[in-house]
Amino acid sequence: MNITKTLFYSIIASSAISLAGCSKDGGGINIFSIEDDKQLGLQTKSQIEADPGQFPILDPATHAAAYSYINALRDDILASGKVIHKDDFIWEVKIIKNDEVQNAFCTPGGYIYVYTGLIKYLDNKSALAGVMGHEMAHADRRHSTTQMTKTYGVQTLLDVVVGKNQGLLTQIGAELVNLKFSRSDESEADEYSVKYLCPTKYHADGAAYFFQKIIDMGSSNPPEFLSTHPNPDNRVSNIKQKATDGGCVSSIASNEEIDGYNTFKASL
Template identity: 45%
Template sequence: MMRKFIHLSTNTLLLVVLVIFSSCDKNDNFTPFFSVEDDKALGAQVSQEIANDPSFDLIAQSDNPEAYTYINNMVNEILSSNEVAYRDEFAWEVTLVNDDNVLNAFATPGGYIYVYTGLIKYLETADALAGVLGHEIAHADLRHTSRNLQKQYGVSLLLSIALGQDPSALEQVAGQIAGTVAGLQFSRDFEAESDDESVLYLADTQYACNGAAFFFESLLSQNQTTPPEFLSTHPSPENRVADINATATEAGCDTALATDTGYDAFKALL
């Protein structure tokens, strides 16, 4: 019996591997080349890079266990939503960053979430914080960073990481992400996706499902027409508020503020 051997060019092989990897994503959107396991490995590496970077004043859980109990409970409630595709796969580890002058929060691949004390103290309600957390969880869950990496680095480098052929590449990419992550910027489309998802996540919680809009409403009420640096590429606050509220109306979810949240006591811990 004669056996036939199929010889694939390098480009064809890359395409075949890309299709195999791309078929595994749970979200109904553009699928990144990175696998979910690659997301997790990259996120863990970025988290380690941040932990080793003295410019990040990280608050250890052992130094403020009550504050961590509060914010972890909030995150866990958001993650209970069936809309979170990778709620059981990603780490979903929250770290508080001690800097009262920074209004920021960000998430790395694999669900590592960082929240600055300045943002927490700026937000007036637990619903607003839940909205921001929902938004950041969505960035990780929708794998926005991985989708950006595919555009930035192309298939070849990501393939070498995915196949374990270049161990230094993972560390290199992680280091670059860690160096810019505090000012991480996404496209308007990615921001709109995360805003919409935050509404759906919060619809299953005690918090107002349009909580993400409250941050932008605070900016507007204080005449801060220019968002903080990490929002510099986002649509205007006015448009964000309108779009988030429209999504909440379409979803028919509760926009009433949560009661007895203990948010002021939480802020006092920081």
């Protein structure tokens, strides 16, 4: 099931959308409330977890060590003090068992999904922290609901929600299938990944390891990540520069950074 399409139908189905006012949480007008983001995320989670064929989620009960590892990493990011909606959103992590997919995503409201293919593609813990920080930033900065507001217009969405313009459903639904983050959202998610990681023990430019690896591997088989996360210009150098500008200093030990990460990978 297509995530964006799911999201769209979730909105249509939801009568709980608050029309109380617009916010400028993520650098643009957003007609959705914090509660809407959480509700959309919860509905998307339900759709995902009802479709184990496409989303075979590792059971936290039988993979306790793996979940303990990745949840601790998430907690380190949340403890940075830099996540705006730390206490508003769920920040639940699920691992999807598919070694062929090098991707991760985070729904509005903070439901984080990481594919084993991405975890195994990466070489160290800071790289995973960087990618998770990037995904969490998309939710924290509310990029999806801000973009939906911008793309379809406040009045259009309101008309659809109140049922005045049902004829637009098919058209908008078809367009939403191709919804992906903008380059400016990508740059902002990169920037916030550094911001989140800077106070932690991780290398604040951890996300740059992932993007440098994509470059090093060549363009013949690009990770699926790039299909929904377009590559802004000078991404690697911008991430590294932000870490330098922030005076970020890592303190992670090499055995945790590499050996511990390899043990985690082997457990998946």
